[in-house]
Amino acid sequence: MGGGYRRLARQMTAVALIAASALLGLAGLGIGSASAQEGCQTPFLVFTDPANPGTTSQSGDIAVTRDSGLLGDYRGNGRFAGYAIDGAQNAIVNTATGMARVQGEFVATSPDGASSITVSYTGQVDFGAGMARGNFVVVGGTGDDAGYRASGTIEGTVVAPATLEGADIGLC
Numbered sequence: 001m002g003g004g005y006r007r008l009a010r011q012m013t014a015v016a017l018i019a020a021s022a023l024l025g026l027a028g029l030g031i032g033s034a035s036a037q038e039g040c041q042t043p044f045l046v047f048t049d050p051a052n053p054g055t056t057s058q059s060g061d062i063a064v065t066r067d068s069g070l071l072g073d074y075r076g077n078g079r080f081a082g083y084a085i086d087g088a089q090n091a092i093v094n095t096a097t098g099m100a101r102v103q104g105e106f107v108a109t110s111p112d113g114a115s116s117i118t119v120s121y122t123g124q125v126d127f128g129a130g131m132a133r134g135n136f137v138v139v140g141g142t143g144d145d146a147g148y149r150a151s152g153t154i155e156g157t158v159v160a161p162a163t164l165e166g167a168d169i170g171l172c
Helices: 003-024
Strands: 041-048 055-059 062-074 084-094 099-109 116-126 131-142 150-160 163-169
Touching (some): 062 099
Antiparallel strands (some): 041 062, 041 163, 099 116, 150 163
């Protein structure tokens, strides 16, 4: 495949990875709810919304994608297992180095739709290594999650184009 396709695949993966990064590390501060336990993990899977890849512009080796949709879910058997993830992010990708910076926000909603958390994140993606890392903060919640606050780090692995799998350490 051509360089343009590979470049677009990297950009889309960067967007998904950064978003996933937000999911990876909610180390808890527990305000108004039980404190999150350090070391606990909530697995997740996130990917770029195929119906909303965002708007991309490029100048030289730098590609900027704005308002890319992010979808996914939390897995496992902890407090946030089964929560659906829906949000948007921006990514700046250096296509020459394979590195990207991402930032975004998503809402993770409980299976019954009665509770949710809002997560804001920033991160970096290394496409060469297939890894993503970042920081996040839970900035709000509704229902049973009202008053829940947490912040932490994110780690994930690229498992397919525009798809990141990982675990939020401290989100429980």
